[in-house]
Amino acid sequence: MSNLKLLFPLLFVLHAHFTQTLIQAIVFREYIGANFANVRFSDVPINPNIQIHFILSFGIDFTSGSSPKPTNGRFNVFWDSDNLGPSQVRSIKQQHPNVKVALSIGGDTVNNKAVNFTVVSIDSWVSNAVSSLTSLIKQYNLDGIDIDYEHFKAEPSVFAQCIGRVVTILKRNRVISFASIAPFDDGDVQRHYMALWRSYGGVFDYVNFQFYAYDRRTTVDQFLRYFDAQSANYNGGKVLVSFSTDSSGGLKPENGFFTACERLRSRGKLNGIFVWSADNSKANGFRYERQAQALLAKG
Template identity: 40%
Template sequence: MTVLRWYNALNPSTWISNAFSSLRSLINKYHLDGIDIDYEKFPKGNSSTTTFAYCMGELITLLKNQSVIAEATVAPYYNTTQAYMELYRGYGEVINYVNYQFYTDKLRTPREYLQAFEFRASQFDRKKLLPSYEVNGRGIQGDAFFTALELLEENGLGVSGVMIFSADASASNGYYYEQKTQEFLLNSNSTGNM
């Protein structure tokens, strides 16, 4: 796995143009319909997050305006929240979902998960914020995750989707969490657009 590190583009227009060309080629070759922005390392300083927000926002906008993609998600975690908040404030209308990596927050109980979700919903649009789960990994584990999803619904937070990391880890258990999540979403009281 490669951890993407953001660097400050010396010429944002050139960076956006190059990124657009590269992504358009990959998206067309592999018949993709969206992208997920998941940079996890940033240089020190506020100009870094401003340049990131501008470049990513303009890139997503261009990809959507040219009908290259239909979906765009972002994947912040506790250490990168500021950069993604800046991106979302400026370009939230072109971002379909915020896949906040709750499993990095070391949450162990459904109540802690609810509190963390409420906090992140105050930073990002709660209608676009997705709960997330890491199979055999960090954070809340097992059926406690589904209890947390029920708590989210009971507290009016609506669950429009769920991000599960990762399919590789999930294969050994027959994709139990993906299947159970689908059942939850199908039986959910939420329309996802509350």
Template identity: 40%
Template structure:
């Protein structure tokens, strides 16, 4: 057997072993959105979890938050500590880690960001593809997360077409392996349109349940049921905002148990964000991973 053939078999074996080892559990963690000097190494990562760091944010606007004439050129605005070398190092230490870039977010430089219909959708897609390709290769990224949070009042938005075609192109060119979307209660409509048209290239729905402002586990379960009627139940991840809105404290884990008892497979979760968790020793990251690994689903 040649050394090359032996090495190829080793890589395949390791990949299959890792897939079985992680047992289908996924953890999404936003990081770097506030500008605080957070480090990947600060966040506890369980080796049995398929752990996705979502870098917030890359934005198709200039540094003042003004749209760049609809040209789709993305630039990174996450914390300066989250360098390409830092991404490569944490992925080297943790083979179960992936890194994603989140598109847009809520604001930049105090200015609310909005999806704007580009004059030419295909030019926007081409420019977005080129700029994100450069970002993906530079930062050793595995995917993108779509987090536009404000849309034009008219219903003729090109959002679904532009984003759907962009994800499809990135996947077809093997530049990314993961694509997620992050709707909340006020943006469900454009995301449902995107999801229904491009469901085959969207892997997870990081629905922002904390924006639903539910305070009890029972209300959280009801919100979860409602959202899984709009998006596939197997792709919707329960979510939590540290020191933020919605359900707080250990009531979140009681809500997860209710969701599981109601017949849902709780095989993943999303937390916003690592920046806020530094103040409490990453309690929710640790406990969420423990829950995912101890629950009865597989």
């Protein structure tokens, strides 16, 4: 009997470890807050059997106001913080142990002005970014960071050093536990992100590749070829598939996205799904989020 008493706790620990490993391996991610659509974390369906990441959109190193200007790495809040504030982050994480919340930095535009990645010097940008991001992440009780710059006024090597060093420091200081990049198939974008990947790929846990930036006539077979191409570009990375619930392109759920996911899963290549964005999905009751999470939860 004494041996059995020792065995049962061990089996419980092993089961718990297996469950946690499964949750970490299968992830559903969704951007939230960019469009100020009054969407809350609690509005979005949450399947308890997979890891869920909400990604606040966006933290931007620009000034606020009608004529925003770059701040050389000093980040400010540009998401719907009234509905997605520190208390809401704390509450959703307490209610759902499988939920983590991240911050996406960069984005496309602010007040209709392109968010250009702009630096005065590598050292000054890194110093300002580490300080301001650490403050924001601790204030909001966040877990990770996502890199989503889409316009650049710096060479790829400078972008790589700035972003790579900041993420490395934030991880080393245990400010964040995971990080991702969000490139898409554009020549200048790919030059910058692939330079970052070559130098610092090891510090990134996910590649949120924006497959919805492809043509809206994308077929299932084309989508799978795109996935293979980007998996080769970001070799060794955990490339996630994606769809949008706005008017963007790519392979939409109604046109075969989930068929493509099933094919990837049959090949052992379905690492997770992310969606742009909860703000747009609110109108249809998060129909496709439920479908995506149920598909991932099948293991």
